[in-house]
Amino acid sequence: MSQTTARDKILGRLRAADCKPLPLPDATDFYAQRRHEDLATRVERLALNLSNAMAEVHRTTSSELPAALSRVIRDKSLSTVAVGRDVLARQALCDQLQNVCALMPVTTAHAETAALFDRVDAGLTLSYAAIAETGSVVLWCDSQSPRLLSLVPPVHIVLVDVRRTFDTLFALMHQENWGSGLPTNVVMVSSPSKTADIQQTLAYGAHGPKQLIVMLVEDH
């Protein structure tokens, strides 16, 4: 079977419909009509939405972050925490964390996948941005930030620089010019993994993390 043929036949049938192009819709107007909030209000909304979605939210500052994070790791007895290059680059933070847990670097292709399934207690990631409207943390997955850390271990801890909190996904895409290109994977995370597939009863920890811990880092 020739691939070219299927492609050309499908496109040929679509072209034969001779459909007149409609004007390009602009979503800007819709989002412009909505209320824009100042940063402090956006952060409150983000924290509230995340908490309502069963994420555990901790509010801290960059100087207090290492201690706050160590406390979380110790309280939850997370003995092995997987990290990517982005977290490893924060030398001072890693030095402190190593007092309370073993940090497992995930940097080599496919090398740690089995370990992530079998013996890692938590994945620690940075975030790219956050979205107030939906209470979402945005992960920008590339060579610095692996995809599985926020998915396979039973606990996902994510650090959010609250200055990067946007009103909506649209505002984020627009202001950061996402249309010009995206990394391998971008993920919005808004709660621990969940399902309501059995008799509409909500249950957490379906396939991904059972706990989502969000460290909101605020510097005034």
Add this chain to the structure above:
Amino acid sequence: MSQPLNFVPVAEFRERARSVVANPDLQKSLRGAMDFLQAKRSAQFPDDAEFQRLRDLGEAIRQYSLSRLPELLEVLEAKLTENGIQVHWAETPEQANTIFIDIAQRHNARSVIKGKSMVSEEVELNHALQEAGIDALESDMGEYIVQLADEKPSHIIMPAIHKTKVEIAELFAERIPGVDYTDSVDELIQIGRKVLREKFAAADIGVSGVNFMVAETGTLCLVENEGNGRMSTTVPRVHVAITGIEKVVEKLAHVPPLLSLLTRSATGQAVTTYVNMISSPRKVDEADGPDAVHLILLDNGRTQAYADEQLRSTLQCIRCGACMNHCPVYTRIGGHAYGTTYPGPIGKIISPHLLGLDSTYGLATASTLCGACAEVCPVRIPIPDLLIRLRTEAYSNPATASEAVRGAGSAYSSVAMALWHAWAATYRYPALYRLFTWCASRFRFLTPGKQGGWTVNHRAMQPARRRFRDQLKDRA
């Protein structure tokens, strides 16, 4: 494994529907599930003016994307190829399965783990893989449950919505080795999690559907709550996505409004747990993700819907399932009665293009045209108008039927058509009408006592002893 279900004899549709209506347990759980989903959706749209503006935008984006569909597909293909994602085109389910099996064989794949994909159901991928000796396991909890039960999804968003937790508890205890009976939902989910985790780690290929494809960036957007979609698209070394050609939008900025309409309409969530945007396979210095990503674009009758200006709006659909959640027919008969991959109102208008009107015309008539579906549709598909159009196509004379829909004219009956012509003439010509009503009242004793469905729970209808016009004359 059950046989493919993609032929739907009309008579069996009625039988299936009747048996569901006669089952009080199923009636109760369907009603409860629909009430739950309706309430959750409605809570997401407290401001109707905002909802209407968002719908305007969603409808405009989908119509615009369709108006430029061939160009956008070419831009998408070029951009995906540039990003390292391999694009394949399939006109039919058979071609899609052949492409898939070919990819699997090139990678020496033995096992496939699947995220939720209705298009993979549409092409009966699991069946084709099984015949090719490849294991395919569903990983969405609902899909996993229906696969364990040798069934098909009865809802496009909540595949196991027809099952109670007790039924699922019994199923798990019976079919999963080493599992004791428990009807705790949390425990059941943890059992599923444990079984499927082992499979994610071992699978050679991960399969997914796609919610939106973005032409300008070459991005596949997937929406989910469980994390199995991310697992299927990240853990195995090969990811194969399969979707319909209509799912493309031009701009990334077109995604947020459609995403908001989709999750709020589908499950009443402001957003799902995960929104997953994939733009390339693993790059050389990245630690995880598949080394190869393929996309299979399926036609399977979509170009037929596209060719007709009115029927084209069928392709605006973003597969939220709100139409079925609000459909009085779906709520009574459930998803399996339809026998098609897509049940409910959207299934009634898309299935004729996928399967032909000859096997599906009974679906278009199984509607009261109440319009609830059109009222909730986030992209304003005029479903009742399309149902009327499909009925007209099905019942038209095959000799003169249009070529818009395969199988047009298949419900045609010359006797029925003659009766309709007689009826029309009676109402067009006053003399004929007077004669008819005179005969009807004079020979009223000849009216049959059994009048089909009507007399199941009504008294038989009979013309009046004296015609209305005669009664009026008496009063003059």
